[in-house]
Amino acid sequence: MRGTDKPRSSPLVPDAVVAEIARHDWDSMVCGCGRSAGHLVDTLWNAAEGHPAAYRALNGHAFQAGVLKEPAPAVCGVLMAVWTAGPPRLATREALLWALVALLGSDDDGSAYEAGLYGRCAAFVRRGADSLRREAAARPGSVSAAYVDGVLRLLGLAV
Structure with missing residues (x-):
């Protein structure tokens, strides 16, 4: 697996998540x-296993002081x-949604329609917009629904 010196496995981490982590150098x-x-990789593995604090730990690494950093698109893919x-x-769902809001609320030198860091992050999240909407609809008035609303607004997809 790229980024690690040993393959990992966990019954808590689906194969698709393992593959997404392994896909990035x-x-x-x-x-x-x-x-x-x-x-x-360790932080993302912990996030995938369901540790909410791992999502907050991405601050200073994938984004910092409102600016996206180089690993941000790969991190979005894993999230x-x-x-x-x-x-x-x-x-775990709320922490993951918080991380998406933090990532999409950060800036880079591109835009949502270019291949900059932001555009690549947004592309990963846009693909899952329907499942995000379903989460918000299932929990109206919840913290999750508020985070989903934030994500959709940042992507320009809010109704």
């Missing part, structure tokens, strides 16, 4: 903290793979 990216982004797999715990 984390070691070749410069993290927001200035190191190789290879260390993010959306986790979302698609359907994290069972409400706290």
Whole structure:
């Protein structure tokens, strides 16, 4: 697996999420903290296993002070793979949605319609917009619904 020195497995992490993590060359990216982004694999693995704090730990790495960093699109790909797999715990879903709002609320030198960091992040999230809407519809007035509304507004997809 790229970005790690050993393959990992967990009954909590679906194969699609493992494949998305493995698809990226984390070691070749410069993290927001200035190191190789290879260390993010552990954080993303923890997020995929359902640890809400792992999503907040992306601050300073995938985004920092409102600016996207090089690993942001790959991180979005993993987050959306986790979302698609359907994290069972409400706290995990809310933390994941928080991370999406934080990522999409950050800036780079591109736009939502270009291949910059933001555009590549937005592309991953747009593909899952329908499942995000279903989450909001299933929990009107909830924290999850508020985060989904934020994500959709940031993408220009809010009704």
